[in-house]
Amino acid sequence: MSIESVDTVVCDVDGVIVLGTSPIPRAGEALEAMRAAGLEVLFITNNSTKTRQDVADRLAETAGYTTGLDTIINSGWATGNLIAEKHRAVYVLGSPGLRTTLKETGVNQTEQWQEADAVVVGLDFDVTYRKLAETALAVQNGASLYATNTDSSLPTPEGLYPGAGSLVALIETATGVEATPCGKPYEPMRRLLADFVPGDAIMVGDRADTDLALGTAEGWVTALVLSGVTKSVDDVPAEYRPDLVLASIAELPAHLGI
Numbered sequence: 001m002s003i004e005s006v007d008t009v010v011c012d013v014d015g016v017i018v019l020g021t022s023p024i025p026r027a028g029e030a031l032e033a034m035r036a037a038g039l040e041v042l043f044i045t046n047n048s049t050k051t052r053q054d055v056a057d058r059l060a061e062t063a064g065y066t067t068g069l070d071t072i073i074n075s076g077w078a079t080g081n082l083i084a085e086k087h088r089a090v091y092v093l094g095s096p097g098l099r100t101t102l103k104e105t106g107v108n109q110t111e112q113w114q115e116a117d118a119v120v121v122g123l124d125f126d127v128t129y130r131k132l133a134e135t136a137l138a139v140q141n142g143a144s145l146y147a148t149n150t151d152s153s154l155p156t157p158e159g160l161y162p163g164a165g166s167l168v169a170l171i172e173t174a175t176g177v178e179a180t181p182c183g184k185p186y187e188p189m190r191r192l193l194a195d196f197v198p199g200d201a202i203m204v205g206d207r208a209d210t211d212l213a214l215g216t217a218e219g220w221v222t223a224l225v226l227s228g229v230t231k232s233v234d235d236v237p238a239e240y241r242p243d244l245v246l247a248s249i250a251e252l253p254a255h256l257g258i
């Protein structure tokens, strides 16, 4: 796939469009310009703390870009689609946004770890030792362990916060059980992409092991932006080497001839 044939722009959100509650400078304008030029602009985020509607609201409030739910997928959505039919009672270590997203996909949830036949771990800003303990107990009790995503960190204006992957690693260490990961670049997320991404795509992301890995696996053009967790293309493993390296998404329209 070459950049000339690209008709769909798939964007990561954290570190690409927004950084915490701050916009990446001129990200909203870049998104508007690409949409106005007739490109399909879609968003795939591993951040499971927010519902898809929350993501749409965040794009509007932070970057000034208004878009519909049909342009947004997150890792909680991918997780729910994978497990809703498989498990009868799911214990969730995660944010209220994740709980809502799982409910929207038909996942039946329980607050009682003893009842759980599956556990979902996502980023939880209100994590406590008790919640971690109950999560580990459910897994020891035989519940299947799923991770919304494995991003080790979350970029913020202050620096990197621990991401969902850090909590997942804690539970894996405590139990000796390996989680099934659901977000970018893993199979549960990729399964949703056939319908979601209609054309020849470019993946725009700030993280190699999720964004560039997904774009590479899908055979898309890939663009690394240096506005998030990755500060140099030298930090990117050879197998995920991007086609483009940009200071930020603000530079992308020019590369697409806009």
Ligand SMILES: [Mg+2]
Pocket: 012, 013, 014, 015, 016, 205, 206, 207, 228
């Ligand atoms: Mg990111």
